[in-house]
Amino acid sequence: MSHIKIRGGHSLHGEIEVQGAKNAALPIIAASVLNNGMVRLRRCPQIMDVHHMLRILQQSGARIMWDDGDVWVKTDQMDTVAVSSLDAGKMRSSIILLGALLGRGQEVIMPYPGGCTIGARPIDWHIDALRKMNVQIDLKENKIECKTTGLKGNRIELPYPSVGVTENILLAAVLADGVTEIIHAAMEPEIADLCRFLKKSGACIEGEGTERIWIKGVKTLHDTEYTIMADRIAAGTYMAAAAAVGGEIVLKGIHIENVRAVADVLVESGCGLIIYKESIKIIAPSMLLAVKEIETEPYPGFPTDMQSQMLACLCQARGDSTVTEHIFENRYKVVPELIRMGGNITVDQRRAVIHGPCRMHGETVEAKELRGGAALVIAGLAAEGETVIHGSEHIERGYQDICRDLGQLGAEICCITDHTERRWEDN
Known part of the structure; x- marks a missing residue:
């Protein structure tokens, strides 16, 4: 089985083309x-x-x-x-x-x-x-x-x-x-x-x-x-990653209308956005600010497929952020793994409160589903030390090559499959 290894603490810079949706x-x-x-x-x-x-x-x-x-x-x-x-x-x-x-x-x-x-x-x-x-x-x-x-x-x-x-x-x-x-x-x-x-x-x-x-x-x-249109959830994931670890990235091929709900939350947290015709630049602040209330809703509301990634991102924000999940009752399966990495998150039924900023540290964790796996990648990027994510096959269900994309932006991340490790310097 494959797994992902991350050495955290690096800001993201550069540009990538967003995959098809x-x-x-x-x-x-x-x-x-x-x-x-x-x-x-x-x-x-x-x-x-x-x-x-x-x-x-x-x-x-x-x-x-x-x-x-x-x-x-x-x-x-x-x-x-x-x-x-x-x-x-x-x-x-x-x-x-x-x-x-x-x-x-x-x-x-x-x-x-x-x-x-x-x-x-x-x-x-x-x-x-x-x-x-x-x-x-x-x-x-x-x-x-x-x-x-x-x-x-x-x-x-x-x-x-x-x-x-x-x-x-x-x-x-x-x-x-x-x-x-x-x-x-x-x-x-x-x-x-x-x-x-x-x-x-x-x-x-x-x-x-x-x-x-x-x-x-x-x-x-x-x-x-x-x-096929560009993947708004992949784009949102990389936007949340940049917000969590700092830096400036450009996502090519994405239209702002398709990620408006995610962009609005990140702007509320202190991020800057520059919007082009078919690309978006996100500029992270020196310290993220807490977001008072995020509620998942059908489009054009905040997408449930971005809820887990935003939990991980807001662990880096100063203050208490609240997320309420209205679509799926088991979307918080990633929370215990985030807590193991240092996240301070409390869950009451469909409502989660993130008490930040959290000092995240590398751990060996397991992705149990697709978007929770992406959230663990974001947490690993922001953590001190090395994070190993097992169950990366779940992540591969929705991301064509999350290690390549984030590696192009400066992350130290690699995928290990069948005992073959991609070297850090290959990124």
Whole structure:
């Protein structure tokens, strides 16, 4: 198993290109099966979740080819209705294949989705939505069986703006008969990116980026090339890292609108920002200031996927900062590890208070999920001495090469895999 080693105490300087967005790439890859031909995706992140999704398509008959940062997906020979349990069970995003594969065919058998254990992720809303679109669904002990005589558009009102459910409805509706209207749709930038890809491929969609989306079914989609948006959570992670350890960094390829909530918190903590057309410069203060209240909310609110990283960052702030988690009940799994490293954090149900500044010290810790692992990287950068993070495979699910990126900014960080260590000076 691989692990990450960090020698803390170095400020960050320089610039990096932000990777393609994990949470946009996965539904767009799923959407590629709706076209009986070829799709080329530029800036596709080479991360574990993307590789799992591509393997699922390969096992269903698709042909995959990587060309530097681009991936080609050829789907003209896909004909398998059974989804691999090996890869689908490793990622929660596999659930959106239901809508895509039902749009392509009339039957799907797949295992229950896996992924990070950060809270309840019921599939009830996915099932309810697809049933309204003329899908018969049988929930077995370890698999989901779906059949349809033809997808039909419908008006679907969500009880909550769920990203995954919005994506599943979109993917099912594109080739369905009639018009589908999604009420209380998720408004995340990744939803808009999926819609832009689908529209470029020939879909008829209106209202993306709002809480109401209309999809008029079309007969077919066509081959297309598309550039995936930059990853706003990776960008936010590096912004939080720079704030925690000091320095000035430039993140290229990111738009401020997509990281506005994170940027606002960092400005409140004393950071300076210079905003360019397609890049952002963050300038850390000599001492971070506490942030009175952060509450995770659906977009455009503060993203739950940045909550753990901000906990680690605010350990360096002077005063008490408060974070309230409204999305997932188990997002504080990283807190005991941060406390082991010197963090002074108290948790009461969904509310965490960080009493800073904390003198962090290097420890051997374990990443238990993706964003908590990124938080431990930030803590390690700010700590005195050496930090070793086990479970780095969780981090690799969402960051293409966090060690390379931070190394380019001046961090002393390396990944050790299969007994082979990257030397510090290689950074």
